[in-house]
Amino acid sequence: MNNNIALECRGITKTFGHVVANKNVNLSVKRGEILSILGENGSGKTTLMNMISGIYFPDQGSIFVNGTEVSIRSPKDAFNLKIGMIHQHFKLVDVFDATENIVLGLSGKKFNIKKAKKEIQETCDKYGFEIDLSKKIYDMSVSEKQTVEIVKVLYRGADILILDEPTAVLTPQEIQKLFAVLRRMRDDGKAIIIITHKLHEVLELSDRVSVLRKGEYIGTVNTAESTEQSLTEMMVGEKISLDIDRPEPHDTKDRLVVKGLDCFNADGVKVLDDISFVAKSGEILGIAGIAGSGQRELLEAIAGLQKLSGGEIVYNDPKTEKAENLRNKTPIEIKNLGVRLSFVPEDRLGMGLVGNMGIADNMMLRSYKRGKSMFLERKEPKKLANKIIDDLKVVTPDANTPVRRLSGGNVQKVLVGREIAASPTVLMAAYPVRGLDINSSYTIYNLLTEQKEKGVAVIFVGEDLDVLLDLCDRILVLSDGRVTGIVDGRTAKKEEIGLLMTKSKEGK
Amino acid sequence: MLSFLVSAIRLGMTFLLGSTGETITEKAGHLNLGTPGVMCVGAACGCFVEDLYLSQTGLYADPVIAVLLPVAAAFIGSAVMGLLFSFMTVTLKVNQNVTGLALTTFGVGVSDYIISQTGLAFQRGSKFFNASFSFAEDLGWFGELFLSHGFLIYLAIFIALLTTFVFNKTKIGLHLRAVGENPATADAAGINVSAYRYAATCIGCGISGLGGLCFIMNYLNGNWEYCIDAIGWLAIALVIFTVWKPSIAILGSIVFGGLYIANTYITGFTIQDNELFKMLPYIVTIIVLLFTSIRDSKKNQPPQSLGITYFREER
Numbered sequence: 029m030n031n032n033i034a035l036e037c038r039g040i041t042k043t044f045g046h047v048v049a050n051k052n053v054n055l056s057v058k059r060g061e062i063l064s065i066l067g068e069n070g071s072g073k074t075t076l077m078n079m080i081s082g083i084y085f086p087d088q089g090s091i092f093v094n095g096t097e098v099s100i101r102s103p104k105d106a107f108n109l110k111i112g113m114i115h116q117h118f119k120l121v122d123v124f125d126a127t128e129n130i131v132l133g134l135s136g137k138k139f140n141i142k143k144a145k146k147e148i149q150e151t152c153d154k155y156g157f158e159i160d161l162s163k164k165i166y167d168m169s170v171s172e173k174q175t176v177e178i179v180k181v182l183y184r185g186a187d188i189l190i191l192d193e194p195t196a197v198l199t200p201q202e203i204q205k206l207f208a209v210l211r212r213m214r215d216d217g218k219a220i221i222i223i224t225h226k227l228h229e230v231l232e233l234s235d236r237v238s239v240l241r242k243g244e245y246i247g248t249v250n251t252a253e254s255t256e257q258s259l260t261e262m263m264v265g266e267k268i269s270l271d272i273d274r275p276e277p278h279d280t281k282d283r284l285v286v287k288g289l290d291c292f293n294a295d296g297v298k299v300l301d302d303i304s305f306v307a308k309s310g311e312i313l314g315i316a317g318i319a320g321s322g323q324r325e326l327l328e329a330i331a332g333l334q335k336l337s338g339g340e341i342v343y344n345d346p347k348t349e350k351a352e353n354l355r356n357k358t359p360i361e362i363k364n365l366g367v368r369l370s371f372v373p374e375d376r377l378g379m380g381l382v383g384n385m386g387i388a389d390n391m392m393l394r395s396y397k398r399g400k401s402m403f404l405e406r407k408e409p410k411k412l413a414n415k416i417i418d419d420l421k422v423v424t425p426d427a428n429t430p431v432r433r434l435s436g437g438n439v440q441k442v443l444v445g446r447e448i449a450a451s452p453t454v455l456m457a458a459y460p461v462r463g464l465d466i467n468s469s470y471t472i473y474n475l476l477t478e479q480k481e482k483g484v485a486v487i488f489v490g491e492d493l494d495v496l497l498d499l500c501d502r503i504l505v506l507s508d509g510r511v512t513g514i515v516d517g518r519t520a521k522k523e524e525i526g527l528l529m530t531k532s533k534e535g536k
Numbered sequence: 537m538l539s540f541l542v543s544a545i546r547l548g549m550t551f552l553l554g555s556t557g558e559t560i561t562e563k564a565g566h567l568n569l570g571t572p573g574v575m576c577v578g579a580a581c582g583c584f585v586e587d588l589y590l591s592q593t594g595l596y597a598d599p600v601i602a603v604l605l606p607v608a609a610a611f612i613g614s615a616v617m618g619l620l621f622s623f624m625t626v627t628l629k630v631n632q633n634v635t636g637l638a639l640t641t642f643g644v645g646v647s648d649y650i651i652s653q654t655g656l657a658f659q660r661g662s663k664f665f666n667a668s669f670s671f672a673e674d675l676g677w678f679g680e681l682f683l684s685h686g687f688l689i690y691l692a693i694f695i696a697l698l699t700t701f702v703f704n705k706t707k708i709g710l711h712l713r714a715v716g717e718n719p720a721t722a723d724a725a726g727i728n729v730s731a732y733r734y735a736a737t738c739i740g741c742g743i744s745g746l747g748g749l750c751f752i753m754n755y756l757n758g759n760w761e762y763c764i765d766a767i768g769w770l771a772i773a774l775v776i777f778t779v780w781k782p783s784i785a786i787l788g789s790i791v792f793g794g795l796y797i798a799n800t801y802i803t804g805f806t807i808q809d810n811e812l813f814k815m816l817p818y819i820v821t822i823i824v825l826l827f828t829s830i831r832d833s834k835k836n837q838p839p840q841s842l843g844i845t846y847f848r849e850e851r
């Protein structure tokens with residue numbers, strides 16, 4: 029046996045009720061190697077990793093660490109085997125500061141926060157992390173939280189590192205930083221397993237790729253010998269095209285005219301500064317920008333959820349041909365006009381879905397007002413739920429399974445599908461593919477294009493510049509709460525947009 | 537005025553013991569609505585054992601044992617209640633609110649039964665409990681206010697301070713808070729969530745139970761009254777009132793004590809006014825609750841997973 033193998037799984041099977049999350053899965057990762065795990069949403073990647081880190085216990089199969097069979101019954105066992113996992117949903121205590129979170133659960137050593145802090149700082153310096161160890165988690169950005177998670181695992185001396193979709197919520201710059209750290213750790217002899225849906229990241233970072241499909245192990249390939257196309261085929265099981273269809277817009281009308289929007293946040297910082305643009309029907313308007321440049325505030329302003337200090341939002345109603353100023357309307361009135369917002373926040377849970385209810389009941393939450401009798405009308409929502417399950421290929425036993433149980437990506441499909449189903453006239457989708465696998469992402473892109481063809485004014489906030497350039501007719505670039513440019517999606521260059529994204533207030 | 541303050545302190549320390557125990561329990565994520573029942577059981581066990589001891593020893597009772605023995609009995613009896621609560625909620629995963637309410641009803645019943653085996657009069661025992669520093673009388677109002685109390689009163693303050701210290705300065709405290717805030721995180725960090733919840737609940741209940749004993753022996757001077765559960769609800773309110781900080785509760789409990797008995801010291805009130813006065817602690821608590829939630833301060837919030845049962849494979 030190759031004694032360079034740090035971790036090996038053989039014939040792992042795990043079921044939840046009658047959902048088979050993993051079926052006879054094999055996996056191995058060597059020291060000084062980065063292994064990617066690829067698979068559609070709900071294919072059982074997180075479940076497999078959770079078994080390695082002691083959260084779940086496998087029904088069948090065995091796990092070997094450094095060549096010896098082990099039984100990992102709790103996270104503590106995993107630590108003792110020097111396995112550390114960075115979970116998809118961070119496991120941090122909000123009201124603690126970074127240091128407290130990092131030392132949490134450590135046994136043996138005498139409790140000495142000051143000393144621990146110094147040691148942690150050394151770990152940070154070694155790998156080049158910049159982090160304020162006294163900052164409370166609730167004051168941190170997503171990327172800071174992730175850094176805390178990584179430092180925590182390293183400080184505990186993990187040799188096998190598992191990262192579950194670490195890049196889903198990071199900006200391109202943050203991702204590059206993370207990759208640099210991971211490479212340094214690999215060169216340090218650690219074994220690293222990373223889950224990501226972004227194929228170019230897989231190709232850029234990893235040495236080998238293992239693929240799961242519907243809980244089954246498909247195979248492992250060397251990254252050097254694969255392409256986006258070949259990996260996608262392994263993952264999906266059939267040939268699919270990776271091109272986005274972009275028909276020319278026709279019959280466009282000015283649907284939403286935004287003029288000089290100003291907005292301050294709760295801390296009195298100006299988050300929107302003199303924003304003006306037009307969203308046309310039958311067109312996809314992309315919004316690009318570094319995370320936190322005002323995207324959220326802008327969309328919320330249009331949806332009536334933000335208090336504005338200046339400017340106006342004129343909505344040209346296609347039914348009445350009247351121009352309405354949305355600033356004077358309540359969120360419900362705006363929604364009834366057909367302006368719909370689906371926002372997928374950075375933490376993808378807790379985003380307008382009730383975890384304990386099934387898909388059908390969650391549909392009802394949005395449409396109950398339309399019910400004619402005083403009793404709940406279950407037929408329609410159920411039909412809608414089943415339609416979304418079919419159209420978007422949501423992996424779930426049935427429409428009544430609590431959405432909390434679905435894998436992250438599937439929860440998201442439900443969320444986006446619900447807004448689209450409301451047949452809006454303006455559809456705002458912010459990060460709708462955050463964390464979605466390739467196939468589902470394309471399903472969503474096609475849905476947006478379909479809406480555009482129906483004459484809906486689509487506003488799409490995205491992270492991936494390549495996608496924005498493939499999907500959108502026009503792209504508005506935000507930087508620091510200001511519009512730094514509106515470019516044509518067909519002719520613009522990636523570099524051009526990148527520059528606009530970082531253009532600062534002084535106009536440099 | 538002086539006797540008002542002295543009474544307020546003695547009643548207050550009853551609240552303090554109850555609420556410190558409840559705070560420890562809640563910090564681990566257990567919302568124990570059984571505390572009123574637990575305090576009843578604590579009082580009954582303590583009084584019963586005191587009765588037994590004094591009847592055995594007659595006139596030769598040892599003043600130290602006469603205090604420590606009932607205290608131990610009250611602690612153990614209440615801790616058993618905590619064990620029951622933990623078994624139901626951690627092991628059997630029954631809803632915490634339901635378990636707590638059932639425990640209150642159960643505790644009141646049990647204590648009534650235990651106490652029916654005694655003569656309902658513990659004045660002799662109470663003397664031991666209220667025994668204080670002999671030099672207190674020489675120090676005028678200062679001595680009366682601060683030094684005239686019995687062992688349990690000082691123990692209450694000591695426990696509250698110790699608890700604050702453990703919460704903020706020790707590893708156990710850090711782990712305990714993590715369990716109450718986010719059990720999944722604590723679990724993933726290698727902390728035994730169930731063990732912490734069991735331990736915190738048993739110890740917390742034990743301390744709450746001492747509050748019941750303190751009420752009978754120190755405040756009521758050994759006259760049994762069937763109203764300890766009302767004190768228990770106020771202890772739970774006090775936890776909220778002091779935003780889960782036992783150190784603040786030392787003063788907060790005296791305020792509660794004062795409000796609760798204000799009517800008997802201010803003359804010229806009708807019975808209706810009395811009841812209004814007794815309502816004040818609850819109103820103040822609601823105001824505090826409103827205040828903390830409006831301010832949305834991240835620091836003064838209940839433990840995030842309070843009342844939520846943890847199951848590792850559930851998500």
Ligand SMILES: Nc1ncnc2c1ncn2[C@@H]1O[C@H](COP(=O)(O)OP(=O)(O)O)[C@@H](O)[C@H]1O
Nearest residue numbers: 044049069070071072073074075433434435849
């Ligand atoms: N704790 C759980 N209870 C019930 N079903 C679960 C649980 N965890 C995962 N599943 C199911 O197992 C399947 C695989 O989920 P997951 O491992 O999260 O997928 P991935 O991480 O690849 O997106 C999904 O169908 C999901 O609904």
Ligand SMILES: [Mg+2]
Nearest residue numbers: 073074116435
């Ligand atoms: Mg996952």
